[in-house]
Amino acid sequence: MTTAVAASSSSADRYLARRRRHYVLIALTAVLTCLSLLADVAIGPGQYPLPAVVAAIVAPDSAPATLAIVVWEIRLPVALMAVVVGLALASAGAEMQTILDNPLADPFTLGISAAASFGAALAIVLGVGVLPGGEALLTTLNAFVMAMFASLLIWLVSRLRGVSVQTMVLMGIALMFFFNALLGILQYVASAQSLQQLVFWSLGSLSRTSWPKVGIIAAALALTLPVFFVAGWRLTALRMGDLQARAMGIDVARLRLLMLLCCSLLAATAVAFVGTIGFIGLVGPHIARLLVGEDQRVFLPLSALVGALLMSLTSIASKTLIPGVLLPIGILTALIGLPFFVSLIIKSRREVWG
Amino acid sequence: MTLTVEALSVTLGRTPVLQAVTGLRAVPGEVTALIGPNGAGKSTLLKAVAGLVRYHGKVHLAAQDLAGLTHAERARRVYYLPQESTTRAALSVFEAVLLARRTTHPARGREDLARVERLLHTLALTPLAERDLGQLSGGQRQRVAIAQAIVREPQVLMLDEPTSALDLHHQLQVLAWLQATAREQGIGVIIAIHDLSLAARFADQLWMLGAGGRVCATGSPRVVLTEARLREVYAIHAHVEWPADEPPRVTPLAALNALGGTDP
Numbered sequence: 001m002t003t004a005v006a007a008s009s010s011s012a013d014r015y016l017a018r019r020r021r022h023y024v025l026i027a028l029t030a031v032l033t034c035l036s037l038l039a040d041v042a043i044g045p046g047q048y049p050l051p052a053v054v055a056a057i058v059a060p061d062s063a064p065a066t067l068a069i070v071v072w073e074i075r076l077p078v079a080l081m082a083v084v085v086g087l088a089l090a091s092a093g094a095e096m097q098t099i100l101d102n103p104l105a106d107p108f109t110l111g112i113s114a115a116a117s118f119g120a121a122l123a124i125v126l127g128v129g130v131l132p133g134g135e136a137l138l139t140t141l142n143a144f145v146m147a148m149f150a151s152l153l154i155w156l157v158s159r160l161r162g163v164s165v166q167t168m169v170l171m172g173i174a175l176m177f178f179f180n181a182l183l184g185i186l187q188y189v190a191s192a193q194s195l196q197q198l199v200f201w202s203l204g205s206l207s208r209t210s211w212p213k214v215g216i217i218a219a220a221l222a223l224t225l226p227v228f229f230v231a232g233w234r235l236t237a238l239r240m241g242d243l244q245a246r247a248m249g250i251d252v253a254r255l256r257l258l259m260l261l262c263c264s265l266l267a268a269t270a271v272a273f274v275g276t277i278g279f280i281g282l283v284g285p286h287i288a289r290l291l292v293g294e295d296q297r298v299f300l301p302l303s304a305l306v307g308a309l310l311m312s313l314t315s316i317a318s319k320t321l322i323p324g325v326l327l328p329i330g331i332l333t334a335l336i337g338l339p340f341f342v343s344l345i346i347k348s349r350r351e352v353w354g
Numbered sequence: 355m356t357l358t359v360e361a362l363s364v365t366l367g368r369t370p371v372l373q374a375v376t377g378l379r380a381v382p383g384e385v386t387a388l389i390g391p392n393g394a395g396k397s398t399l400l401k402a403v404a405g406l407v408r409y410h411g412k413v414h415l416a417a418q419d420l421a422g423l424t425h426a427e428r429a430r431r432v433y434y435l436p437q438e439s440t441t442r443a444a445l446s447v448f449e450a451v452l453l454a455r456r457t458t459h460p461a462r463g464r465e466d467l468a469r470v471e472r473l474l475h476t477l478a479l480t481p482l483a484e485r486d487l488g489q490l491s492g493g494q495r496q497r498v499a500i501a502q503a504i505v506r507e508p509q510v511l512m513l514d515e516p517t518s519a520l521d522l523h524h525q526l527q528v529l530a531w532l533q534a535t536a537r538e539q540g541i542g543v544i545i546a547i548h549d550l551s552l553a554a555r556f557a558d559q560l561w562m563l564g565a566g567g568r569v570c571a572t573g574s575p576r577v578v579l580t581e582a583r584l585r586e587v588y589a590i591h592a593h594v595e596w597p598a599d600e601p602p603r604v605t606p607l608a609a610l611n612a613l614g615g616t617d618p
């Protein structure tokens with residue numbers, strides 16, 4: 001019996017210890033995200049003390065009426081929006097990098113964000129809707145439909161026989177230039193007023209947030225994250241290369257389609273409500289990969305949480321960097337995320353991507 | 355369970371790669387070496403048996419036609435290990451082997467971990483257990499891939515050039531170990547291999563493919579590996595020796611030109 005214990009204190013135990021460290025890291029990131037969310041709610045133009053804000057979140061009925069309204073109607077939806085958008089963009093980026101076998105894949109590089117921007121521009125500049133009805137949500141709906149259309153195009157190309165993932169990536173990049181060109185045309189013909197509106201939209205902003213919008217992104221997450229978790233082992237196996245994954249019994253083409261659909265839904269929903277927010281979908285997964293590797297059971301949750309934490313921290317920064325001015329969050333994500341990312345790349349012994 | 359291949363043809367694009375390959379049998383507990391010159395269709399044959407390329411013909415495992423199984427069920431019984439893995443996945447060796455187990459078998463917690471650990475120990479991979487796949491040498495990665503194959507417990511295991519990236523020590527070690535695994539676990543092991551001396555030494559049966567994707571010979575190494583046949587199929591002049599107290603030796607002496615002579 002003692003020999004069995006002694007023998008098992010080797011690689012299996014070291015694996016379990018490593019796994020435990022990964023789970024601790026995930027829990028820690030979750031706690032930090034909650035703290036950042038709280039700070040995001042507490043910080044704002046009206047100088048309310050933190051305990052009062054916490055009390056207003058927990059028991060809005062017993063809090064002063066103005067404070068309860070500021071917290072529940074204004075700050076909490078925005079702060080939560082930052083978190084759910086971070087979760088959505090980073091998990092979409094993580095799975096896009098996985099299925100396309102490409103470290104640069106994210107909703108931005110594949111033209112999905114560009115397509116969404118073009119859809120929004122159609123609404124803002126020309127007042128044209130791609131779907132009939134939905135006047136109130138014209139911009140959002142247009143952005144969503146165009147983003148889904150772009151990913152459908154990428155998928156259609158991938159269905160052609162003998163098309164490699166590299167071709168899919170190139171197709172995505174071509175789409176990005178195509179939609180940017182169309183966007184350029186619209187910008188060129190736009191009136192000064194609608195141009196300003198368009199620029200503001202494309203910078204990405206949390207300021208038009210409402211509870212229903214937060215709810216819709218949360219619903220998209222509730223729909224897709226379980227799919228990612230169920231496919232976890234298959235997605236990890238995909239990193240062994242297509243041929244070996246197929247030899248392991250995985251229907252690679254079907255898995256890729258399912259994941260592309262889920263990623264598009266997440267990215268399109270997020271981009272439709274908050275505009276184009278870059279870097280999070282790219283850097284969240286990279287940070288997670290450097291910290292815990294690519295076993296999806298830890299890689300996916302950590303990617304999503306790192307994305308949420310970065311978005312939440314950026315939301316705080318967008319209010320505090322210039323007192324009294326709310327900067328569009330899309331401008332700041334790269335500025336905030338980059339130093340953190342670079343320091344990790346330099347410190348880590350793990351290569352970012354082979 | 356015995357694997358049999360009858361009238362198997364594969365066409366890739368418009369090129370016929372295998373033409374009515376027939377009469378192949380791989381018996382449990384035995385090592386079968388698949389030999390033949392470059393382009394004879396060795397890899398394609400193995401991929402067809404695994405269901406990774408479209409084919410016409412019959413591939414049976416005992417009485418079961420493998421074409422009647424789902425892709426996942428087929429992959430559980432018949433596993434193909436590709437020639438070269440270029441993966442740079444950020445997975446540790448332990449995680450990669452556990453992954454291979456989990457893609458066929460439901461999770462069994464501690465039992466799975468113990469199985470992976472034993473296998474890593476047998477293949478001398480324990481010191482590398484925490485290493486990322488991307489940090490391994492070609493030979494180390496090859497051994498991890500073999501561990502990934504064995505941990506799935508297939509009934510037929512097909513390995514495409516498993517020794518190509520290995521040094522001499524590991525070539526002998528891996529082949530002896532595959533032979534022992536075939537015997538102990540009753541697995542049918544099929545190895546595509548270029549080194550005919552190693553094939554003669556470790557295989558119970560040989561399948562020899564020739565140009566145009568046809569079967570040239572099957573049977574025991576002594577029957578298949580004759581100097582006349584090597585001249586015909588490989589276009590080489592070779593010595594084949596079967597010493598009583600040493601492993602068999604196939605020594606290639608000269609490449610023959612189209613006229614049957616040797617080039618200067």
